[in-house]
Amino acid sequence: MATVVSAWFLSILMTGCAVSVKGLVSPSPPKCHIPCGESSCSPHIICTLDSKHVPNNSLTYTLHWEDHKEEVTDHRAIIQRDFFTSHSELQVWVQIQDQDGTVFKSETVSFNTADIIKPLPPKIEISAPQEDIEIHWEHSCDQLMLNLGHCTVRHKTEAEPAWTQPDEGGVSGSYTLYKPEPSTNYLFQVRCACGSSMMSDWSKVHAIRSAETAPVGKLDIWRNCDMLPLSSDCVLIWKKLPMSEARGHILGYNLTLYCNNGTTVTLNESAAESVSLICTEVQCYHNSSLKGVKSVSINAYNALGMTPSSHLTIQTPVRITDQRAIDLKMNENNLTVSWNTTWITDNISEFVVQYKEARSPLGKGFDWVRVNTSLTKITIKGQFKNYTAYLVSVFIVLDCMVKLYCEDIVHFVQGIPAKVPMFKVLTYGTTHVTLLWEPVLLSKHNDVTPYYQIGYGKDNVYNLSAYPQIGNRTFTLTNLTEDHEYVVWIKAVNQAGPGPNATVLFKTRATENIGTAVLLFIGLLFPLVLLLVCVLSCRKNKTCPIASLYEKVPDPHNSKIIGEIQFQINDSLAWLCIPATEQQLPKISIIEIVNIPQCAFNSKMDKEMNSDVGDNTVEEEHKKTQCGSGKQEYSKMIDSDEDKYEEEAETDTYSSSSGEEHTGYEQHFMPTEQDIKEIEEWERTEKSWDEE
Numbered sequence: 186m187a188t189v190v191s192a193w194f195l196s197i198l199m200t201g202c203a204v205s206v207k208g209l210v211s212p213s214p215p216k217c218h219i220p221c222g223e224s225s226c227s228p229h230i231i232c233t234l235d236s237k238h239v240p241n242n243s244l245t246y247t248l249h250w251e252d253h254k255e256e257v258t259d260h261r262a263i264i265q266r267d268f269f270t271s272h273s274e275l276q277v278w279v280q281i282q283d284q285d286g287t288v289f290k291s292e293t294v295s296f297n298t299a300d301i302i303k304p305l306p307p308k309i310e311i312s313a314p315q316e317d318i319e320i321h322w323e324h325s326c327d328q329l330m331l332n333l334g335h336c337t338v339r340h341k342t343e344a345e346p347a348w349t350q351p352d353e354g355g356v357s358g359s360y361t362l363y364k365p366e367p368s369t370n371y372l373f374q375v376r377c378a379c380g381s382s383m384m385s386d387w388s389k390v391h392a393i394r395s396a397e398t399a400p401v402g403k404l405d406i407w408r409n410c411d412m413l414p415l416s417s418d419c420v421l422i423w424k425k426l427p428m429s430e431a432r433g434h435i436l437g438y439n440l441t442l443y444c445n446n447g448t449t450v451t452l453n454e455s456a457a458e459s460v461s462l463i464c465t466e467v468q469c470y471h472n473s474s475l476k477g478v479k480s481v482s483i484n485a486y487n488a489l490g491m492t493p494s495s496h497l498t499i500q501t502p503v504r505i506t507d508q509r510a511i512d513l514k515m516n517e518n519n520l521t522v523s524w525n526t527t528w529i530t531d532n533i534s535e536f537v538v539q540y541k542e543a544r545s546p547l548g549k550g551f552d553w554v555r556v557n558t559s560l561t562k563i564t565i566k567g568q569f570k571n572y573t574a575y576l577v578s579v580f581i582v583l584d585c586m587v588k589l590y591c592e593d594i595v596h597f598v599q600g601i602p603a604k605v606p607m608f609k610v611l612t613y614g615t616t617h618v619t620l621l622w623e624p625v626l627l628s629k630h631n632d633v634t635p636y637y638q639i640g641y642g643k644d645n646v647y648n649l650s651a652y653p654q655i656g657n658r659t660f661t662l663t664n665l666t667e668d669h670e671y672v673v674w675i676k677a678v679n680q681a682g683p684g685p686n687a688t689v690l691f692k693t694r695a696t697e698n699i700g701t702a703v704l705l706f707i708g709l710l711f712p713l714v715l716l717l718v719c720v721l722s723c724r725k726n727k728t729c730p731i732a733s734l735y736e737k738v739p740d741p742h743n744s745k746i747i748g749e750i751q752f753q754i755n756d757s758l759a760w761l762c763i764p765a766t767e768q769q770l771p772k773i774s775i776i777e778i779v780n781i782p783q784c785a786f787n788s789k790m791d792k793e794m795n796s797d798v799g800d801n802t803v804e805e806e807h808k809k810t811q812c813g814s815g816k817q818e819y820s821k822m823i824d825s826d827e828d829k830y831e832e833e834a835e836t837d838t839y840s841s842s843s844g845e846e847h848t849g850y851e852q853h854f855m856p857t858e859q860d861i862k863e864i865e866e867w868e869r870t871e872k873s874w875d876e877e
Contacts, residue, residue: 212279212291215248217264218303218383224328226302228266232277235260243284250277272299302382304329307336307375309391318362318371318393326379333357334378343370343392344428367398367432368487397433399490402426404438404483406495407537407553409470419499421481422470422551426492433487438462440471441482441494465549475499502580502589505529509650513577513595515569523562524579524591531588533558533581540565543574572600602677602684605637611659615667615694621659622687624651625677638683641673651677668695 217232232248234257246257250269255262257279269275275298279291307322326333338360339348351360365371371394374387404426410419426435435456442450454462454471461472475481484494510525522538535555542550556563569575578592607623620639639660640646649660665671671693674686 211289212246212281214292214294215262215277215279217277217294217296218301219298221302221304221325221329221379223305223325226329230264230269230275230298230301231261232264233261234279245282247280247282248277249280250275254280269298272297274298300382302329302331302379304331304377304379304382304385306385306388307377309373309375309388311391311393315396316364318365318395319359320361320373320375320391320393321359322375322377322388324358324377324379326377329379331379331382334380334382336375336377337384338373338375339387340371340373342366343372348374365395366429367395368434369395369428371395397487397489400426400431400433400435400485400487400492402430403493404485404495405555406481406483406497407539408475408497408499409541409551419475420470420472421475421483421497422468423483423495424468425464425466426485430492431485431487433489435485435487437486438469439484439486439491442475442478443480443482445477445479468551498586500586502587504589505581505591509593510591511577511579511593513593515575515595517569518566520565520567520569520575520577520595521562522565522577522579526561529581529590531581531583533583535582536560536590537580537582537587538563538565538577539580540575540577542570543576572596601681602679604685605675605677605687607657608675608687608689610689610691613691613693615696616665617661617663618665618671618673618691618693619659619661620673620675620689621657622675623657625684635679636677637675638678639673639675641671648678665693667693669693 213235215232215234217230219230220227234246248255248257248262248264250264253264253268255264264275264277274295276293276295278293281289305325307324310321310323312319312321320338322336324333324336336357337350339350340362341348360373360375362371370392373391373393374389376385376387378384404423406421406423408419409422421440425431437453437455437457437459440452440454442452444450452461452471456462456464456469463470463472478499480496480498482494482496484492486492505528510528512523514521520540524536535558537553537555539553540551545551552565552567554563554565573596575595576592577595579590581588581590603625605622605625607621609621611619611621613619622637636651637649637658638646639649639662641662645662647660647662649658662673669692670690672688672690674688676686677684
């Protein structure tokens with residue numbers, strides 16, 4: 186048993202030693218050189234250790250060469266000139282010793298002391314910008330009385346992460362970069378060696394801007410509109426040209442606006458002075474509304490030329506489908522958008538995926554990406570905010586118009602949704618009600634609202650999709666109780682939970698009462714029956730209680746034609762049987778004669794006797810009433826035999842007024858004696874017909 190334990194303890198001890206050895210790792214070999222100034226070199230050799238070896242209080246680092254050693258301080262040790270021979274071979278190494286006396290040794294490095302001279306980095310001289318970039322530099326080999334060995338150059342643009350080092354055998358005092366990107370900042374570094382000695386450190390980074398040329402490419406333009414609903418209140422926005430396309434400093438933009446009324450407006454917006462042009466690091470927008478604008482054209486220019494024009498048609502995009510054809514995923518740095526192309530039937534040229542941050546002003550919190558038609562999924566990089574709504578839209582672009590295909594709302598971090606801003610009863614009946622509500626606005630969203638809940642009581646809850654997000658929504662509750670009060674609530678719901686309730690109170694209608702309807706019908710029918718009885722009474726008794734209520738008397742013109750209508754009065758329905766050709770020119774209208782006591786006429790005449798109104802005055806007043814807006818007291822009946830009646834009227838007038846000097850109200854409005862006789866004769870005839 187003791188043997189087993191001893192073996193186990195020995196294995197643990199050996200394992201521990203192995204870990205200790207593995208943890209100390211043999212040091213890297215030292216790097217040694219003789220540093221030089223502008224005119225002379227140091228007599229001593231400086232050796233440095235790799236910076237990954239961090240000094241430890243429990244470890245001792247020493248530099249060894251021949252029979253000498255020097256303790257390492259701050260990753261370096263110095264070999265004094267007295268302890269080595271110039272232009273001779275020298276071997277050096279590093280040792281690490283722990284507190285237990287264990288020693289770890291690096292590899293041995295051998296070198297000739299004449300080959301470790303390290304000159305100062307060269308100084309680059311910048312030449313004037315030209316089509317090609319040419320650089321020159323100064324070195325110190327001449328001052329050191331040494332021959333120039335070779336130099337190496339490396340360069341990159343400001344946007345590139347890695348350096349480019351030409352594959353050349355080395356250069357002496359200059360280097361030329363052919364066909365650089367126009368108006369681009371290039372960074373250069375150079376290092377040189379003197380004779381066969383080691384290379385110097387890299388020089389300081391020097392930036393050189395290549396020469397400008399005329400810009401190329403086209404501006405990527407779009408429109409930035411209000412979020413919801415789709416609105417024509419938009420501004421024009423575009424992305425700045427990258428330096429590879431701008432090829433110089435962009436001085437400004439030329440805009441041409443084509444208005445709906447046929448006019449054209451041309452604007453030259455300076456990038457430095459225009460108050461309407463607002464630019465960020467990557468975008469610019471024109472701070473004026475595009476209302477009334479049909480299309481726009483724009484180009485950018487620098488000192489040597491301008492880009493081709495970019496065109497955009499301005500109109501409210503047509504929505505293709507209300508189906509949920511989009512899927513969104515967002516984190517702090519990425520927005521992934523994918524869409525279903527099932528409902529696309531047009532031959533499109535590209536997709537445009539756009540996102541806009543809620544509550545952001547025009548021109549901010551907004552970006553768009555143009556996508557090839559072969560793709561239906563992209564990832565957009567950005568810095569997306571917590572608890573902020575982003576409206577993401579997918580547009581399809583045709584040759585001459587843009588259509589909105591689908592859109593939805595997304596958040597990085599969700600919060601409880603806001604309260605529904607408007608909720609009311611639209612219509613209701615005995616057992617149903619239709620409710621209307623306004624969706625939560627994007628500017629008040631705390632997150633995505635995937636659905637709404639509508640309910641009443643404890644067990645009546647309905648889940649309704651929040652898509653589409655645009656426009657007021659309605660929902661009908663059925664199977665309600667008649668003549669009953671209800672309190673209905675609605676709330677938006679998402680992953681963070683439900684929002685606050687919005688409520689509405691209403692009462693359903695009671696059942697329609699048949700008895701009440703019958704009474705209402707009878708109440709409406711009774712006046713009609715009464716009117717019919719009155720009319721029949723007037724026909725039989727020649728008196729009518731309703732007519733007696735009026736003080737007005739028949740138009741006097743009627744009395745002139747009574748003789749011509751006896752046949753029509755005797756048979757009031759005979760005119761229905763007259764052939765159509767005769768009905769086109771009826772001779773007379775049907776009238777009814779009302780007997781009014783003579784006292785009524787006398788009373789009326791007494792009041793009017795002093796008026797002394799003649800025929801001409803009455804006729805003139807009658808005409809005035811016809812042309813104005815007032816009521817016409819009496820109408821004039823016109824017959825096809827008008828001329829004949831006028832002649833008889835003159836005869837009647839003279840015969841009825843032969844004994845009177847003044848022919849006022851009586852002559853013009855009262856029937857003549859002849860009229861009365863004819864009426865009495867007609868009555869006797871009608872009575873005899875009735876008896877038969």
